Amino acid sequence: MATQLDDARIIEFDVRTDEMLVNMGPQHPSTHGVLRLVLRTDGEIVSEVEPHLGYLHRCAEKIGENLTPRQWIPYTDRMDYLAGMNMNLGWSLCVEKLIEHDLSEKAKHLRVIIAEMGRIASHLVGMGAYGLDLGTFSPFLYAFREREKILDLFEEACGARLTYSYLTPGGATADLPNGWLQKCSAFLDQFEPVIQEYHALLTTNAIFVKRTAAIGVMSGEMAVDYGCTGPVLRGSGVDYDLRRDGEERYTEMYDGYAFEVIVQKEGHYPKDHDYPAIPKEAVLGDCWHRFYVRMLEVVQAVDLVRQAIDRYSTASGDWGVPIKLTHKLPKGEVYLETEAPRGQMGFYLVSDGNAIPWRVRARSSCFCNLSVTSELCRGCLIADVPAIVGSLDVVMGEIDR
Amino acid sequence: MSGQNLVERLSKRFGDKITGSNLEAIDPWIEVSPDGIAEVCEYLRDDAELRLNLLNCITGVDYFMADPKKAAKAGWEPHTEVVYHLSSTLNKHSLVLKVILPRWKDGVEGELPEVLSVSGVYNTANWHEREVYDLSGVRFVGHPNLRRILCPEDWVGYPLRKDYEMPLEYHGIRGR
Amino acid sequence: MAEFFHTTCSLPTPLAYLVAAIIHCVLIIHVVAVGALIFIWLERKVSGRIQDRLGPTRVGGAFGWLQTLADGIKLIAKEDITPKDADWMLFKAAPYVGFAASYCAYIALPFSDGWVAQHMNTAVFFILAVLGIEVFSPILAGYASGSKWSLFGAMREAAQVVSYEVPLGMCVVVPCMICGTLNLVTIGNQQAGLFTNWLAFNDPFTFVVAVVYFTCATASVNRAPFDLAEAESELVAGFHTEYSGLRWSFFFMAEYGSMFLVSGLAAILFFGGWNGPIPIFQVLGWSESDGVLLYLARLGGCLNFLLKGTIGVVVMMWVRWTLPRLRIDQVMTTCLKYCVPIAAFGFLGALFWQVNELPTSNDLPGIGINRFEARESWVIEADQQRASRAAAVTPSPSDVPIGPIGSVEFDRVEALVMTGGAR
Structure with missing residues (x-):
C-alpha cells in the first residue's frame, strides 16, 4: 500500500475535482449579442475561455464586392449598430481617399459633430450594459434615457434612429435641419451634469470598484500585441488616438480642436473636467480603467461637439454633396482607419477601375479587442467573465460582419 | 525614413525575401515572399527606428476572373494576395506588406496556397489569419489553431474567392 | 381559537383543533400569496420610479394594480416544462419545499399583540429553523434541473445561505437576551411605549446589531446585492433557469414571502413590532380595555407591523435597484470577515451593557413600560411563587x-x- 501512496498520480487523482465545460452563450444575458464562450471551470474558477464567433455573420464583405461604395453604406451601419454614424464616417473617408475627394470646412465640422455625438451615444450603451453585466439594472435605463435624446437628434437630421446611412462619400445626405444646433447645445447643457450621476452610480460605487478594480489587468504591450485599440488600449495606458495620430485625411477633421487624448500619464488623466478620483485598488489596464476611459471620452466628446458647433455655424462652404451612386472608382487600393467608439475601425478598398469595388474589407476593432478574452479570463472567477468581456465592450455585429 | 530607404534596407537585410515594392501607390507597399513574412515582421516590430508594433489587419484578396475575355483585359495573372497593414503606436507611422501567392498550391485545385504565419510575432494575427483562411482560403503554416472562425467548421469552400459558389444546401437549408 | 370552537360551538376537541388550524392556514396563505402579489407589484413600481420610468400603468386602473394578477394568470397558462435530463421528482418538488418553508415560518410570526397562528414560547427559534429549511429548495432545484448553470446557482446558494445563518443567528440572540425570552409576542410587548423603547435604540450595540441583522437577512433571502444564486448576468437565472410557468412563480412567492418574513422579524426584534412610534392606543387606554376597543387597538398594531415590514421590504428593493452584485468570494468575505465579527462584538457589547446595568433608553422616566413587567405570564407567576x-x-x-x-x-x-x- 505504501507504494500506492507514494505514487503522485494516485494522490492527485484522489484530490482532483472534476472540471466542467460550460457554454456561456450564444443566448446568454451578458454576452452582448450572440457571442459564445466555452468555459472550462473548476468550481467557480475559470481555467480556460474559448470564444466562438460567427453567429451574426452576414457576409458584409462579399456583399461589398457586388455594390457600389454608396450602396454599401447601409451595410456599414449594421456593423457596429450602436455607432452607425462612426461606421459611415470610416467608410466614407476610405472611399474619399481613393477618389481623392476633398471636403469643405463646413462638411468636416458637420462630421465632427455627428461622429462625436455618435461616440456619446455608443459609450452610453457601453456604460449601461456594463452595469447590467455587474448586476445593476438602473444605470442602463439612465443611459438609455440620454441616448434616446441623441437618437431623436439623429432622427431629425437623417430620419433614422439606428441605421443612419447619413455620412456618405462626398459629405452627408443632407444638411442639418434648422434649429438642430440649438437643440444639440441644449442637450449638451442638460447632459453634462447627468454624467456626475453615472459616476455616483457606477464609477465610484464601492461594489463596482470591488468588482472591476484589478480584474482583467492588461499591460500596454499586451494590448498592442493583441491589436486592441480604442478605450481598451488607452485604458492600458498607451497614448494612441487616431484623432491625433491617424492619417492626415482623418486628423485634418480635428485640426484646431482643443482636446487631449484620454490616457493615464503619471497617475493622472487629463484634467479638463471634474472627475472622481481613481480608487487606490485600481491598477492601470484593469476593467475599471477601461470603463473610466470611456466615461472621460464622453466628457471629451461633449467638449468637442461644443467646439464643432461653434465652428460649423461660422464655417464657409456647403455640407458636401454625396458622390454619384455609380461613381467610377479609380484603380488602386486604400486602407484607412478611424477612431470609432470601440476602437480603430479600418476599411480596405481594392478597386479595379469599376464603380463596384474588387474587394472590400472591414477591420473590426471589437474583433481584435475580443481576441484577448481568453488570455484575460484565465484563472478568474465565473462572475469576472462578464465583467471582463463587458469592459471590452464588444458589439457582435462588428465582429461577425 | 523614406520609402526607398526602407526598401533598400530591408532588401539588404533579407535579400531575395523582399520581392518588390510599389512606392507610387496611395498606400505604398512592399512585397515579401511567403517564407519571409514572419522574420520581416519580427524585424519591423523590433527595429528601434520602425517599431511597427501594431498589426492592424490581414486581408486576403483573390485575383481571378472567370470570364476569359475579361481576364485577358485584366492585366494580371490569377493570384491571391495577403495584405498586412502595420502601424506603430510609438512612432505613429504605418506600412503595408504584401505576399503574393498562387491561387492554388502547385496549381492543384483544392490545395491551399501556403504562407508563413505571423501569429508568433503579433498575437492579433491569430484570429486574423483564421479569418483569411476561412474566407479567402490561404493556409498559414505554423499557425497554432488554424480553424474556421466566422463560418461553421463544416462549411465547404472559401466565400471570398471569386470563383466561389454558394452550396446548394447546407444541413437541409437551401443555399441558392 | 380551538377553545372557542370547543366551548362556544361545542365541537369535539380534535375537530375544534382541526377547524382552528384550517382557519389559520387559510388566513396565512392569503397573507403570503396576496403579500407576494402586492410586493411584486410594489417592486415594479419602486424599481420603475428608481429608474426614472413609470412601471405598470394599465392593468386594473391607474396604477396597474392588477399587473401581478395578470402575470399570474399568464404563468398559470404557460406550459410546465420538465427538462429531459432533470430528476423529475425532485425538480417538481423543489418549488414547493421553498414555498412551504417560507409559509410555515409565518405560523409563529405575530402580527399584533396575540395575533399569531400558533403562540409559541420558542417562536424565534422556530422561525429561524424553518427559514433554514428554505435553502433546500434552490439546492434541490439546481441539482435536479440537470443544467450546469442551475448547479452553479445551487452551490452558491448552499455556500452563501448556510454561512449567513451564523451572523443572522448571532444578531437574533441579542434581543432575546435583553428580553429574556424567545417568545416574539413578549418581545414585541416589551417594546411598547415611545419609539425610544425599541430595542434597536436600547444601547449603541443593539443598533449595530440591527443593521447587521438586516444585511444578513437580505443575504439569507437572496436579494441583491447578494442574489448570487440567480445572478442573471452570470448564471442566466441560476437555480430556476429551467423552470417555467406556475412552478417558477412559486420560487417568487417564496422569495417575497421570506422577504416580508425577515423584515417582519426585524420589526419585532428591533423596531418595536406592532407598537407605533407614539403609543396612541396606550394613551387612549384602548389596549388595556376589552371588546371592540381592544380589537381596534390590535388592528392598529397589526397595521403598524405590516407597515414596518413593508418598509423593510422597500429598503431591500431600493438596495437591489441601486447596487451592483457582489462576487461570490466578496459575499463570503462580507459574511465571515465582517458580519460575523461585528455581530459577535455587538452581542458581547450588549451583554456587557446588560450585566453592568448601564443606562438604556428603557430607563427613561415616563415613557414606555418597564420591560420586566411585560414578561410572559408564567415567568411572572414563577417570580411570584418564588x-x-x-x-x-x-x-x-x-x-x-x-x-x-x-x-x-x-x-x-x-x-x-x-x-x-x-x-
Missing part, C-alpha cells in the same frame, strides 16, 4: 436573585416549560 416561597423560608444566599433575568431557578423553569409553556 417571592412567596422566599417569604416563607429564610432566604439562603443562593436564592438571592442575581438579576431580573436569572431570577428563576433552573428546575422550576424547566418544570414550567414542561407544563405551562408547552400549552
